[in-house]
Amino acid sequence: MISEYVERLARELDFDPSLSRCVRREVEDHLWEAVAADPEGGGLEAERRAVANFGDPHVIAAQFAVVSLAKHAKRVGVVAVVLIAAVFIAMKARLAWYAVMECPAGEMGGLGDIVVSIDRYAFWLSVFLGMAGWMYIDSRRVPAAFTQEFRGQLSRFFRLCSAATGALIASVISDGVLTSLRLSGAARSPDALLPVLSMAVEIACVGVLVSYLRGMTQRTASTGRTARM
Amino acid sequence: MLKGHLDMIVLAALSAGPAHGYAVIEEIKRRSAGAFDLPEGTIYPVLHRLEQAGLLGSRWVTADSGRRRRVYAITRRGQRELAARRAVWDQFSNAIGGLFRGSRPHRNPA
Numbered sequence: 001m002i003s004e005y006v007e008r009l010a011r012e013l014d015f016d017p018s019l020s021r022c023v024r025r026e027v028e029d030h031l032w033e034a035v036a037a038d039p040e041g042g043g044l045e046a047e048r049r050a051v052a053n054f055g056d057p058h059v060i061a062a063q064f065a066v067v068s069l070a071k072h073a074k075r076v077g078v079v080a081v082v083l084i085a086a087v088f089i090a091m092k093a094r095l096a097w098y099a100v101m102e103c104p105a106g107e108m109g110g111l112g113d114i115v116v117s118i119d120r121y122a123f124w125l126s127v128f129l130g131m132a133g134w135m136y137i138d139s140r141r142v143p144a145a146f147t148q149e150f151r152g153q154l155s156r157f158f159r160l161c162s163a164a165t166g167a168l169i170a171s172v173i174s175d176g177v178l179t180s181l182r183l184s185g186a187a188r189s190p191d192a193l194l195p196v197l198s199m200a201v202e203i204a205c206v207g208v209l210v211s212y213l214r215g216m217t218q219r220t221a222s223t224g225r226t227a228r229m
Numbered sequence: 230m231l232k233g234h235l236d237m238i239v240l241a242a243l244s245a246g247p248a249h250g251y252a253v254i255e256e257i258k259r260r261s262a263g264a265f266d267l268p269e270g271t272i273y274p275v276l277h278r279l280e281q282a283g284l285l286g287s288r289w290v291t292a293d294s295g296r297r298r299r300v301y302a303i304t305r306r307g308q309r310e311l312a313a314r315r316a317v318w319d320q321f322s323n324a325i326g327g328l329f330r331g332s333r334p335h336r337n338p339a
Contacts, residue, residue, distance in 0.1 A: 023273065026273065026298075026299050029299075030249075032294070032296065033294075034251065054268065055268030055269065055271060059268075060271065063271065063274035066274075070278075070281065071281055141282065142278045142281050144235070144275070
């Protein structure tokens with residue numbers, strides 16, 4: 001009976017595999033201890049009592065879902081800041097490479113100046129918004145339930161992160177334009193390898209950030225559904 | 230009403246020393262003389278939440294039974310939080326006590 005119950009609870013916690021494994025082990029220990037402490041001795045009846053006292057797995061999973069979502073949101077905050085920093089390092093590495101290789105800036109003209117400005121302002125905007133999002137979500141208390149207040153906090157955090165991602169995308173696109181202008185004609189030369197690689201890193205960082213945000217929306221929706229059921 | 234104070238109850242139960250989930254529940258029952266008899270499963274999300282907030286720490290140990298067991302302990306931050314909540318609770322309790330002491334038994338107007 002205990003194995004069945006623990007199995008059911010673990011299935012309910014499938015949205016977070018590591019949490020599911022951890023809770024399964026913890027609850028199994030709890031239930032066997034409750035059986036051992038049962039005043040009427042062990043047996044199937046004691047197992048039934050232990051399981052009944054523990055409560056509905058769905059209700060427990062709904063409470064864990066909120067804790068897990070809050071943890072995930074905090075992780076997204078950290079990931080956003082780390083990825084923005086990674087884009088910054090990739091940018092600086094490319095500029096350092098240009099300096100070492102004495103690669104000329106090329107003929108970019110007025111368009112180039114505009115793109116440079118967009119790149120600069122968009123990047124620093126993403127830094128500001130990413131930091132604000134991370135500090136905001138990190139300073140929130142983990143709630144006990146999926147309350148309206150928690151939904152509001154997640155929504156504000158999501159908007160900050162989405163705006164940071166949007167600004168980062170604009171910066172990476174500008175970087176792409178500048179890199180292609182600078183490397184026009186030398187794209188197949190080995191000198192172009194590091195700039196192209198650094199661009200690939202920047203694009204990958206944006207991709208990872210978008211997928212984290214998408215994951216967060218899905219998690220929020222599924223936690224909302226679990227909490228309502 | 231109890232739900233709103235679960236964090237404080239769990240922190241208070243762990244203030245005596247590190248314990249695993251089952252022992253925390255037993256301690257709550259014992260200290261409240263059975264008044265707080267919650268569905269046992271509700272304690273675990275609270276323990277995880279308090280750990281995430283940095284108010285509790287945990288480690289896995291092997292019990293005498295050979296099973297792996299997670300033992301929770303209150304952190305310094307948790308102790309500070311408990312002291313703060315206790316101060317608020319004492320203030321509230323004194324205020325309500327004062328109100329009750331000042332009230333008179335209801336008289337039937339007829």
